[in-house]
Amino acid sequence: MSVKLDPNQHVVDYLRHYVRSPSAPHFAVMLNGPWGIGKTFFVKEFVKSVADEDLRHVYVSLYGLNSFDEIDDAIFRAMYPILENKGVKFAGRAAKTLGKYFRFELGIQPKDFLERANSDLFIFDDLERCAIPRIERILGYINEFVEHEERKVIIIANEREINDCERYQSVREKLIGKTLEIQSTFHQALEAFIGAIENVGAKRFLSSNADVIFEVYNQSELYNLRILQQSLWDFERVYCALHERHKLNETAMIVLMSLLFAFSFELKAGRLTTNDLRGRHFALIASAMRSERDEAASLPISNAQNRYPEIDLGTSVLSDETLVNIFDRGIVSTDEICNDLDASSFFVNVEDEPAWRTVWHSFERTDDEFYSAFERMEKAFAARAFVVPGEILHVLGLRIWLSKIDVIQKPLEDVIAEGKEYIDDLYESGRLEVQEISSIRDSGYAGLGIHQHNTPEYKYLYKHLNDKIQAAAVDRYPAIAEELLDNMIADPELFFSRIALTHEGKNEFYNIPILASADIDRFVSAILEHHPSQQRAILMSLKARYENNKLDGALAEERSWATKVRNELFEEAGNLSDISRYRLRRNLTFALDEVLQLGEHAPQTSEDESSPGGN
Incomplete structure (x- = not known):
């Protein structure tokens, strides 16, 4: 990983000056920045960097705390980690349970212990997420540490999200003497995040492709380190599910990683939903065929594709259903993922691939492979060889599409008539496979979306197939x-x-x-x-x-x-x-x-x- 300048070096320099000051500064330092930018990560790394200077500190997150008693309790738990034991409870400010550990007098106030704790620095994180009403009350509480206890205090917040902004601005100047904006420190954070990855192979692969991750991260324009860390965790789970032959294909692995990171960023940012992953291949093709006047009505998936021009978001390296399972249901199936990869252009043996699948993957196959498969698919169609409903639907959808792009040089109505005749022939010969109607999806089968599934021609054939399957069931x-x-x-x-x-x-x-x-x-x-x-x-x-x-x-x-x-x-x-x-x-x-x-x-x-x- 190349050496990068730290955009927060000036913040580090100032904080070193602040915490080293021999006298009480009588003001707090605000570290400001949007959610996920890496403020908490930055502070914890800073504290580590000055640990050899015997800096004693207390870190407390105010997230969800709705009383001063709860803040007191959180401070004491930070001071004395033994109090994280679930069996230890505080009785408000009396904190009588402390007596079990420190033999303090019953009824003594927690604030009375601050002097004994003698911490040099108090860090209050998530100010905007504190549940105590009226921001001035929270700042007043923190001010006790600055003014009366003469402690050094760092406050971490996203000031844009603080409610009652006018009231906040009127009281903040009495407490906050310096506000520093935190910038996203990608390379430092990525190195730390990768270092925490448990799987050695995943750690090595991610580290060697940090520049690729950086490019995808920048293209997302999120600059959110929390989402980055969560995306790394998602990738590690998928990596652990792969077979060794997949891991050895560097090109396939980079394509897979880039796809997962792009979708992880988009989904976690709320710019895509898992429904947008279904039918993405066709949605992107349709979007590309639209004229410029339709740009305002572009689909979320096409907007995402524009953000990542070097990543094919429509690639079938992972199927729609596998992606939905990973990101929506948290299911990481070795069988699903490896089967998808084996069917991709990186691993597939086209000679062993069903003809209709090769035709479906026409964007990832050579002309010779495509036309050879197309000829085999047409022969199988004429021989009524497709009997599984999902495969029948794929072939019907493909033939509608191929007619529209003139690969099948017949009028579309003839192709529809041939599809209906195919279904009727299977029914008459008793070869139509009976399935419960609700189990036959109209939009996809075997991990692939069905071509033309939103068109009236396809819907007509789909209904006819369902009707005949139901009739075949009654016959049997x-x-x-x-x-x-x-x-x-x-x-x-x-x-x-x-x-x-x-x-x-x-x-x-x-x-x-x-x-x-x-x-x-x-x-x-x-x-x-x-x-x-x-x-x-x-x-x-x-x-x-x-x-x-x-x-x-x-x-x-x-x-x-x-x-x-x-x-x-x-x-x-x-x-x-x-x-x-x-x-x-x-x-x-x-x-x-x-x-x-x-x-x-x-x-x-x-x-x-x-x-x-x-x-």
């Missing part, structure tokens, strides 16, 4: 119902986990009226052949399935089926032994009568069947 109800009957016979617990919402299993049919297609006679016979305990378990699984008025909602088509099952079982119970009849009818009444809302219409018996019993 009888076969799946037979499968569930087999589950019920062989493994009632598996049956339960598939038809009801539980904490185990897939629960894939909990809200799909699939049992309406099940054979009632076979279902009834299978229950009757089960052990009594299994009979009750199966009936309770139906109860769990239909609770919360499900038969009035998603499972309405099953009401007739469930009622017939209940009634046939009730009737068949009449052919059983006395105890079996009693047990089965009692279980039926408890499990199904309420959820079926049978009421007085339920078949009746003279036996007491109001609640279930043991088996």
Whole structure:
């Protein structure tokens, strides 16, 4: 790292003069600057630099403190670190708990200990964030140290954020004799921040690329050291998730680091939200195609791109979803990050890459790679080889886009018709993969945004695909119902986990009226052949399935089926032994009568069947 002039050297020089003064100056020094500029870091580094001069100091943050008692307590905790023990409590200004440690007299005032503590310097940070009302009261409190105790005091604040500015200006001159503006000291702070990084590899990489970080930091125009430090922490977490082969690719690592720092700066500054990360690739392309008259309506992501002209914020080195996970959810997944990197131009083997992904990455592939993949994608399209809904949507979106840029030299309406025909062919041949509709995103799949997903042409095909998937699911109800009957016979617990919402299993049919297609006679016979305990378990699984008025909602088509099952079982119970009849009818009444809302219409018996019993 190259040597840089310290823009705060004059502040250091003045503070050295101030704290070395043999006599009490009778005024405080104000260190002023915006949030995150590095004021606290600067002061703590200054204190370290004069530590060999036996400077005794007390540092207190006023952030959130709402009484003088709380400030007193904070001062004593700074004087005596043992008091940071969570078991130590202060009783206001009496501070009686101190007696447990120092054998002071009960009831003595904390201020009475200032002379005994004999600290040379008191530092009060975050003045603007103190919760005590009326700024003059806070300054009056601090003035006691300056005037009456003849101590040296440094106050740290962002004066622009101090409420009641007029009142503050009228009283500050009585206390503050010198105001010094703190400038961002990037290189000194970065060196300290990197020094605190635990991972040796991350520390070495960041240190060797400090100039790159400096460039991104300057382009952000934030000049906020706190955000810088937080961004370093974010990068360290990602670095630790990488495989060694990724770390050895210096170019890829610099691209990754630059992308993460740029987005970290923008998100932490509030200039971007995580929603802006979704679809960023297409948003940046669309923004670049706008005319100058649309500049005022530019998107936040395009404004960010303008701030970092040498960083491609639309790069797919990390997917949108991975970035959202990192910055919004705090999820750093080795699998997600490494899979994204492996699919990027830095690591991908194009020959092994699915054709549609190569076409999607057209901005990062050669012409030969693109056109070869495009030809393979078109052949696969003609052969109806894409059956996963997410892949189908990608191909449909890509073909719309390729038609618009004349790579596919057909009218757009023909491309739409071909897409619809593709979906219809898969449906007719029974090859359309059935998924729950809510699980099929219209805007992205496999970590990549879908081309043209906001266009009416794509939305038409997306709706048609959803309609056909739903129709295919209904077509398969009888076969799946037979499968569930087999589950019920062989493994009632598996049956339960598939038809009801539980904490185990897939629960894939909990809200799909699939049992309406099940054979009632076979279902009834299978229950009757089960052990009594299994009979009750199966009936309770139906109860769990239909609770919360499900038969009035998603499972309405099953009401007739469930009622017939209940009634046939009730009737068949009449052919059983006395105890079996009693047990089965009692279980039926408890499990199904309420959820079926049978009421007085339920078949009746003279036996007491109001609640279930043991088996």
